[in-house]
Amino acid sequence: MNAPKSNAKTPTKTHDDRYLATTHDVVNQPPALENYNLYEQDTALQEAVKREGASNAESDLEAFGAFAGSAATIDLGFRANNNKPTFNTHDRFGHRIDEVDFHPAYHELMRVAFENGLHSSPWTNPGKGAHVARAAKYYMHSQVEAAHCCPVTMTFAATPSIRKQPELAALWEPRVLANSYDARNVPDSEKTSVTIGMAMTEKQGGSDVRANSTLAHPAGSKGPGQAYELVGHKWFVSAPMCDAFLVLAQAAGGLSCFLMPRWRPDGTKNPWQIQRLKNKMGNVANASSEVELRGALAWMIGEEGRGVPTIIEMVAMTRFDCMIGSSAGMRQAVAQATHHCRHRSAFGSRLIDQPLMQNVLADLALENEAALAYTMRIARALDNQDQEHERLLARLATPVGKYWICKRTPNHAYESMECIGGSGVMEDCIMPRLFRESPVNAIWEGSGNVQCLDTLRAIQKEPETLDAFFREAALAKGTDRRFDQFLAQLQNDFADISDFQYRARNLVDRMALVMQASLLLRNADKAVADAFCASRLQFSGGMNYGNLPSGTDAAAIIKRATPVVG
Numbered sequence: 260m261n262a263p264k265s266n267a268k269t270p271t272k273t274h275d276d277r278y279l280a281t282t283h284d285v286v287n288q289p290p291a292l293e294n295y296n297l298y299e300q301d302t303a304l305q306e307a308v309k310r311e312g313a314s315n316a317e318s319d320l321e322a323f324g325a326f327a328g329s330a331a332t333i334d335l336g337f338r339a340n341n342n343k344p345t346f347n348t349h350d351r352f353g354h355r356i357d358e359v360d361f362h363p364a365y366h367e368l369m370r371v372a373f374e375n376g377l378h379s380s381p382w383t384n385p386g387k388g389a390h391v392a393r394a395a396k397y398y399m400h401s402q403v404e405a406a407h408c409c410p411v412t413m414t415f416a417a418t419p420s421i422r423k424q425p426e427l428a429a430l431w432e433p434r435v436l437a438n439s440y441d442a443r444n445v446p447d448s449e450k451t452s453v454t455i456g457m458a459m460t461e462k463q464g465g466s467d468v469r470a471n472s473t474l475a476h477p478a479g480s481k482g483p484g485q486a487y488e489l490v491g492h493k494w495f496v497s498a499p500m501c502d503a504f505l506v507l508a509q510a511a512g513g514l515s516c517f518l519m520p521r522w523r524p525d526g527t528k529n530p531w532q533i534q535r536l537k538n539k540m541g542n543v544a545n546a547s548s549e550v551e552l553r554g555a556l557a558w559m560i561g562e563e564g565r566g567v568p569t570i571i572e573m574v575a576m577t578r579f580d581c582m583i584g585s586s587a588g589m590r591q592a593v594a595q596a597t598h599h600c601r602h603r604s605a606f607g608s609r610l611i612d613q614p615l616m617q618n619v620l621a622d623l624a625l626e627n628e629a630a631l632a633y634t635m636r637i638a639r640a641l642d643n644q645d646q647e648h649e650r651l652l653a654r655l656a657t658p659v660g661k662y663w664i665c666k667r668t669p670n671h672a673y674e675s676m677e678c679i680g681g682s683g684v685m686e687d688c689i690m691p692r693l694f695r696e697s698p699v700n701a702i703w704e705g706s707g708n709v710q711c712l713d714t715l716r717a718i719q720k721e722p723e724t725l726d727a728f729f730r731e732a733a734l735a736k737g738t739d740r741r742f743d744q745f746l747a748q749l750q751n752d753f754a755d756i757s758d759f760q761y762r763a764r765n766l767v768d769r770m771a772l773v774m775q776a777s778l779l780l781r782n783a784d785k786a787v788a789d790a791f792c793a794s795r796l797q798f799s800g801g802m803n804y805g806n807l808p809s810g811t812d813a814a815a816i817i818k819r820a821t822p823v824v825g
């Protein structure tokens with residue numbers, strides 16, 4: 260059918276087509292922070308790598324830095340988060356499958372992490388600089404996307420615990436340490452590389468795992484290395500598509516540690532059923548789940564009733580990675596904030612040149628430098644566990660650092676977001692993701708108070724840990740009067756630890772500060788060390804970022820921290 264003829268006249272043209280779509284020029288907006296080298300543009304990281312013994316990894320780190328800063332890699336991080344994992348209990352034919360479906364970007368990031376040995380390198384090539392080099396790479400990778408680093412960390416951290424049961428280690432370790440990633444939902448016997456998760460937390464017992472109610476029944480003989488059937492539940496299990504999990508459950512002789520694969524040796528599905536995925540505020544690219552164990556087959560690792568000392572080896576490593584992850588979140592936030600302010604003008608000059616913004620940016624950069632210096636020093640301690648001082652230092656400095664660095668991150672993320680202004684709140688900027696990610700490290704793997712109590716436990720059980728801690732801190736003695744006074748006061752306050760629990764946060768805060776100050780005084784840029792002592796060791800009454808005193812060389816601190824892009 261023909262359309263009826265219209266009598267309407269064509270309107271007379273009164274304007275020029277060239278201007279139809281152009282209402283204004285876009286000016287005073289920064290270029291995207293992409294296609295830059297995360298290693299080459301991070302002076303503090305380069306210094307830490309050299310200082311802590313990983314100079315020979317530099318060319319590898321440079322190559323990885325270019326990869327991590329590329330627009331394509333950054334895009335993977337956004338895609339993995341914009342497309343949350345989904346969960347299917349059954350396939351379309353009604354078979355129970357317990358399958359979590361991730362976006363291809365998540366798998367791509369996992370592939371990169373595993374092929375780069377972020378889960379394995381200090382175990383496969385231990386020695387000078389091994390943990391340091393891995394930490395530096397993880398630091399960059401986590402800036403791209405933090406959530407998928409959870410299963411990377413768990414797989415990395417599981418090795419020391421699995422090694423406590425040599426026959427299980429012989430079976431699992433080659434696949435745990437293989438530098439490849441196999442995402443298929445098939446029995447581990449068909450895989451040459453596997454991932455490992457951990458399942459401790461229950462509804463009634465999170466921090467206090469002694470309250471766990473999941474039961475372990477021997478399938479035949481009892482004891483280390485033997486098979487058990489687990490019945491109960493777990494309230495938090497992240498990365499539930501891992502091929503196996505370290506699980507805490509109650510055996511007759513008490514809480515014990517088990518290695519539980521998702522599949523039985525005969526290729527049937529282990530009755531470990533995911534109930535649902537957690538609806539998390541952050542860390543969304545990584546699935547976390549609630550699970551029921553309905554007689555799931557698992558093998559005991561370590562002594563019966565010694566579950567906590569067995570799994571604590573894994574937990575110590577995950578806590579270390581929390582430090583790297585939170586330091587990395589800070590670094591990415593500082594990079595975003597300084598980059599923005601370098602390109603954005605207000606009231607007639609660039610934000611990065613305006614005194615008040617300089618105070619805020621330099622303060623944020625200091626926090627990140629201190630977190631990184633602390634983390635990388637612990638990495639060196641992990642590389643030298645055969646030396647008594649390093650062993651003692653790592654034991655005490657890990658809960659102190661996990662507590663402090665992770666707890667400093669949320670406000671740091673928020674303040675960095677504010678430097679960017681309204682655009683920093685938008686979901687197409689990485690800042691909302693960094694902000695939502697920021698509380699997670701502080702809460703999992705032992706929340707703040709639990710870290711403080713672990714600090715106390717370490718000191719009470721092994722008082723030499725405190726001696727080692729102060730011995731290390733005191734290496735900066737005589738370099739700064741404020742530091743000397745702060746250290747002396749803190750040591751004095753440890754003379755009586757009878758009410759340590761009540762005072763623990765204050766003491767642990769100051770332990771972290773004194774160690775960070777010591778490291779910066781000994782190793783960092785003079786402006787950084789001076790500003791840190793002035794602002795962190797002397798109370799000026801200001802509680803927010805942007806409280807650096809007059810005389811601070813803020814421009815120098817910011818210059819070190821600002822990636823030069825565009």
Ligand SMILES: Cc1cc2nc3c(=O)[nH]c(=O)nc-3n(C[C@H](O)[C@H](O)[C@H](O)COP(=O)(O)OP(=O)(O)OC[C@H]3O[C@@H](n4cnc5c(N)ncnc54)[C@H](O)[C@@H]3O)c2cc1C
Pocket residue numbers: 456457458459460464465466467495496497498539542547699702703704705706707708709712
């Ligand atoms: C995103 C996410 C993923 C997770 N994934 C896993 C996983 O894969 N596997 C796993 O096992 N767990 C996982 N968890 C659980 C996590 O480890 C726990 O939430 C955490 O250990 C705290 O336990 P809870 O939640 O039971 O809190 P609680 O133990 O009830 O603690 C509540 C608060 O009380 C404080 N507290 C506890 N005891 C004391 C005390 N004696 N004195 C003073 N204060 C105290 C704690 O510090 C905390 O602030 C995950 C959690 C999150 C948020």
